[in-house]
C-alpha cells in the first residue's frame with residue numbers, strides 16, 4: 001500500500017477524495033498539518049507507512065467535490081459484542097471441539113524438533129486444504145504463511161510455533177509422544193491447533209474480514225462506480241518452525257512472513273493461569289536473552305611468568321555478580337548467571353593453561369540488555385588482565401542465540417485486552433507480571449507493532465500444573481476452543497476497527 005502518485009489526473013482525483021473524506025469526517029478528524037494528515041479517529045492510529053499522506057490538500061476542486069455523493073453503506077461491518085459471541089459459539093460447537101482436540105493430539109503424538117517439523121507442517125497444510133485456505137509453503141524450511149480474507153491490505157498476522165523439545169515425556173496417557181526423547185513440552189502442539197482452529201472460524205466468517213467503512217465514496221476511477229468499502233482486509237496465519245532453537249522467527253521474517261503485514265499477535269499457553277483465562281500486559285513481557293562463553297589463557301606458556309587462569313576466572317565470575325547487584329536499577333530486573341566452568345585438566349600440581357566458563361544473561365529492556373553485553377565483556381577482560389591473563393568473550397552473535405526482549409506495543413496490548421474481555425468476560429482476563437523467559441516472537445515485534453498474550457491451561461483436578469519444559473507438562477484441552485476463538489476475534493476485530501485512509505492502491509485494484 002505504499003503510494004507513488006504520478007502527478008496529473010491521479011493527483012486531482014486524490015485531492016478530491018481527500019477533501020471529501022476530510023469534509024465528511026471533519027468532526028472526528030484529529031488535528032492535522034499540511035504534511036501529515038490522518039482523516040479518521042480510530043482506536044488504531046494508522047501506522048505511518050500505510051497512512052495516506054497529502055502534500056497539498058488545499059487544491060481540491062469544490063465543484064467536483066460536491067458532485068461525489070458520500071454513501072454510508074449498509075454493508076459496513078462494525079464490530080459488536082455479538083461478533084464475539086458468534087465466534088465463541090462456532091469455536092465451541094461439539095464437532096469443532098472434537099476436531100481441534102484431535103489436531104492437537106495428532107501433533108502431540110508426533111513431536112518434531114526445530115526445523116524438522118515436516119509432518120507437523122503436512123498435518124497443518126492438509127487441514128488448510130480441507131478448509132480451502134490458500135497458503136505459501138515453505139518458508140523457513142517447514143513454515144507456512146496462510147491467508148484468509150480479501151487478499152488486500154490491511155494485513156494482520158497471527159503466529160503459532162510448531163517445534164517440540166528434546167525431552168522424554170513422563171506423562172502416561174493415550175496420546176503420549178511416540179517419538180522417543182521428544183515431546184511437546186511447551187504447548188506448541190496446542191498453539192498449532194488453536195491457530196488452525198482460528199483459520200476455520202475466520203474462513204467461516206470471511207465476509208466479516210473487512211474494514212469498518214465510516215466513509216464510503218463512489219469510486220471515481222473504476223469503470224463501475226461503486227462503494228469503496230468492504231474491499232480490504234486480510235488475516236495472515238503464520239506457522240513458524242524452530243522457536244525453541246534455531247530462531248525460526250528471524251528466518252520467517254527473512255523469507256517474507258511479514259510482507260505487507262502491519263500488526264502481529266501470538267499466544268502462548270500458561271500453567272500459571274486457570275484454563276481459558278487470558279492474560280497479558282503492556283510493555284515488557286518476556287526478557288531479552290543471550291549466552292556467553294569465555295576463554296581465559298595464561299599470557300605465555302612459562303608457568304613462572306604467566307598468570308593463573310583459574311584465579312582470573314574465579315575473580316571474573318565473582319565480579320560478574322556485581323553488575324546486576326551493584327550497577328543496575330533494582331526495579332529493572334536483570335540476570336547474569338555463570339552456568340559452567342572448566343579447566344579441562346585434573347592435574348593437582350600444575351596450573352592449567354586455559355579455563356573456560358560461560359552462562360546466560362537476561363534483561364527486560366533493549367537498553368539494559370545491550371548494557372549487560374557490554375559490561376560482561378569489559379569486566380571479564382579487565383579481571384583477566386589483573387591476573388596477567390588474556391580473555392575472549394563470545395556472545396554467539398552470529399548463531400542466532402541472542403533474543404531481544406518481548407515488549408508489547410501498548411495499542412496492540414489494549415486491542416488484545418478489549419477482545420479478550422468481550423470474549424471471556426472481565427473476570428477471565430488478567431494483567432500478568434513479566435517473566436524471565438524469552439521468546440523469538442520478539443523478532444517480529446522489532447519490525448511491526450506486536451502483542452504477545454497467554455491462555456491458561458492450569459487445572460488442578462486434571463493435574464495440568466507443571467511448567468513448560470517439564471517432562472510432566474500437560475494441558476487442559478478445554479482451553480483450545482477458547483484460544484482459537486481469541487485468535488479469530490483479535491484478527492477480525494482488528495480489521496473491523498481499522499479504519500483506513502482511502503489509498504490509491506486500493507482504488508487501482510478496484
Ligand SMILES: *[C@@H]1O[C@H](CO)[C@@H](O)[C@H](O)[C@H]1NC(C)=O
Nearest residue numbers: 034055056057058059060061
Ligand atoms: C497547493 O494548491 C494550491 C491551489 O491549487 C496552490 O496555489 C499551491 O501552490 C499548492 N501548494 C503546493 C505546496 O503545491
Ligand SMILES: *[C@@H]1O[C@H](CO)[C@@H](O)[C@H](O)[C@H]1NC(C)=O
Nearest residue numbers: 366367370371404445446447
Ligand atoms: C537495541 O539497542 C541496540 C544497541 O543500542 C540497537 O542497535 C538496536 O537497534 C536496538 N533495538 C531496538 C529494537 O531498539
Ligand SMILES: *[C@@H]1O[C@H](CO)[C@@H](O)[C@H](O)[C@H]1NC(C)=O
Nearest residue numbers: 274275459460461462476478
Ligand atoms: C478441570 O478438569 C476437569 C476434568 O476434565 C473438569 O471437570 C473441570 O471442569 C475443569 N476445570 C476447569 C476450571 O476448567
Ligand SMILES: [Zn+2]
Nearest residue numbers: 186244468469
Ligand atoms: Zn519453550
Ligand SMILES: [Zn+2]
Nearest residue numbers: 186188243268
Ligand atoms: Zn514455547
